[in-house]
Amino acid sequence: MxxxxxxxxxxxxxxxxxxxxxxxxxxxxxxxxxxxxxxxxxxxxxxxxxxxxxxxxxxxxxxxxxxxxxxxxxxxxxxxxxxxxxxxxxxxxxxxxxxxxxxxxxxxxxxxxxxxxxxxxxxxxxMRDYDEIVTLLPGLDVPELSAIVEWSSGQDEPAVALLEALLTLDLQVRNSLVRSVLGAISDRDDDPAFAAVRRVAQDFPGDIGLVVLLTMTYxxxxxxxxxxxxxxxxxxxxxxxxxxxxxxxxxxxxxxxxxxxxxxxxxxxxxxxxxxxxxxREPVGRVRDYGSDTDYFHLYAVGSGSEPTPIPGAGPRIVLSLLDSSTISSGGTSLELASGDGAFLAPGEEVTVEGTGTLFVAATG
Structure with missing residues (x-):
């Protein structure tokens, strides 16, 4: 923990x-x-x-x-x-x-x-598409922020230049900019990020990260x-x-x-x-394959059910029961996993699961 x-x-x-x-x-x-x-x-x-x-x-x-x-x-x-x-x-x-x-x-x-x-x-x-950033930030009508965006737009990597300009501002300038931006979005909800940034500001008042969040996708x-x-x-x-x-x-x-x-x-x-x-979106079915976007891991889930179902994946796997208990079995051996319990499966083990919990399965990609 x-x-x-x-x-x-x-x-x-x-x-x-x-x-x-x-x-x-x-x-x-x-x-x-x-x-x-x-x-x-x-x-x-x-x-x-x-x-x-x-x-x-x-x-x-x-x-x-x-x-x-x-x-x-x-x-x-x-x-x-x-x-x-x-x-x-x-x-x-x-x-x-x-x-x-x-x-x-x-x-x-x-x-x-x-x-x-x-x-x-x-x-x-x-990060938002840079064209969207160029529309959103100057639209807040904060002159010092508009100037930073205009300067960044002329650089080779505009989005990285914008991040660098914001993150390296002098402390006094930074504090003034954050106050102005928070004031500009104080009563606006036309972008879902605005309410989220106002909430974050309660925990991190004055942090330049509040402005950086507006360059990101919520x-x-x-x-x-x-x-x-x-x-x-x-x-x-x-x-x-x-x-x-x-x-x-x-x-x-x-x-x-x-x-x-x-x-x-x-x-x-x-x-x-x-x-x-x-x-x-969540895949359909009791055995849910979330796909793999990297060679490092592949994530699955097995929903609740009274029939023993083979645990998907190959090679080494970490399994985790959540929302209720699951029983995993291999040969004549069974192990009950309460919600929050995990187990490790060595490669080559044929293991099934049944129970009222959801079993998350992390396998190698």
């Missing part, structure tokens, strides 16, 4: 059948990332998935996955429960992570990611909807509950709306303004 200040006090406890505690709970991790590997109960003493993987990688994930992922455990599955905006952030590609100065990233792996909404899930993801994913966020895609998740799958990385570069360290030069190096999220 990751207890960040943007998390919810009751969403994850309610989802996993626990009483709320005195700290917010933001992310529940399932995997073998070195920062927070999942615990594994064992008769001779509890251990964790990272220890088991290090002891015998091929036995755990198979020789193919060890080769394809250069010896790194391939997947990380999470449940997210934000109640206020996450930072404006971007994740690197594999090449960008390797090319970065030492100490820039916590690991040398890319972090493409995707989520499926459990409740309505709000996010800013991807979306709401309905329960069951899938959103893929590729490397280089600027984003800031807002609120709701979602299941998230990603390559096994915790690499984040932040540029605003956070008390954590920001790295504007690195964000400007890795951001890709035309890197856009991929959205898909």
């Amino acid at each position: 990751q207890r960040y200040d943007w998390g919810s006090y009751d969403a994850l406890p309610r989802l996993t059948g626990r009483a709320p505690g005195d700290q917010p709970e933001a992310e529940l991790w399932f995997g073998a990332h070195e920062a927070a590997p999942s615990g594994v109960p064992a008769p001779d003493g509890d251990t964790d998935l990272a220890v088991l993987y290090e002891a015998n990688p091929e036995a755990l994930v198979g020789a193919d996955a060890v080769r394809l992922f250069n010896g790194r455990f391939p997947l990380l599955l999470k449940v997210l429960a934000p109640t206020k905006s996450l930072s404006i952030q971007c994740h690197p590609s594999r090449e960008q992570a390797l090319d970065a100065p030492p100490g820039t990233y916590v690991d040398n792996w890319p972090k493409p990611e995707a989520f499926v909404a459990i409740t309505p899930f709000e996010a800013f993801a991807g 979306l709401t994913a309905a329960p069951g909807d899938y959103v893929f966020v590729p490397a280089g895609c600027l984003h800031a998740y807002q609120k709701g509950i979602a299941v998230e799958v990603m390559a096994n990385s915790d690499n984040v570069i932040r540029a605003g709306l956070t008390s954590k360290a920001i790295n504007i030069p690195e964000l400007l190096r890795i951001v890709r303004p035309r890197s856009e999220p991929v959205r898909r």
Whole structure:
């Protein structure tokens, strides 16, 4: 469990059948990332998935996955429960992570990611088309913002130039600009982003990220909807509950709306303004294949049902039961998973699931 200040006090406890505690709970991790590997109960003493993987990688994930992922455990599955905006952030590609100065990233792996909404899930993801930005921002009638947009439009990469101009403003100029922009949208609802930005401003007053959000695309994913966020895609998740799958990385570069360290030069190096999220509606059927937009992972879900159904995917898989219990079985062995319980399936295991819960399945791509 990751207890960040943007998390919810009751969403994850309610989802996993626990009483709320005195700290917010933001992310529940399932995997073998070195920062927070999942615990594994064992008769001779509890251990964790990272220890088991290090002891015998091929036995755990198979020789193919060890080769394809250069010896790194391939997947990380999470449940997210934000109640206020996450930072404006971007994740690197594999090449960008390797090319970065030492100490820039916590690991040398890319972090493409995707989520499926459990409740309505709000996010800013991807940048608006620059022509739309040129229409929207000057239309706020804030002269200093219009001047920045006009200057940026003459640069080789206008969207990146605009981000750089906003993020590197002198503090006094920045504060004045944010006040003027918030005043300009205070009674406007002709763009769905305006209300969201006003809400974020309550938690981050004066942050230049409030203006940056207006250059981004605001979306709401309905329960069951899938959103893929590729490397280089600027984003800031807002609120709701979602299941998230990603390559096994915790690499984040932040540029605003956070008390954590920001790295504007690195964000400007890795951001890709035309890197856009991929959205898909919930597939029909008990076994739901959300498709794969990357070689790193493939996400499925299996809905409730009393008949044993084969768990989809091949190779190593992490499965997670939510919304009620699920029973997974292989041969003569069964394991009951309450809502919030996860299990790891080694490659080659033929496993079925039945029960009243929804089983999310993270497989390699």
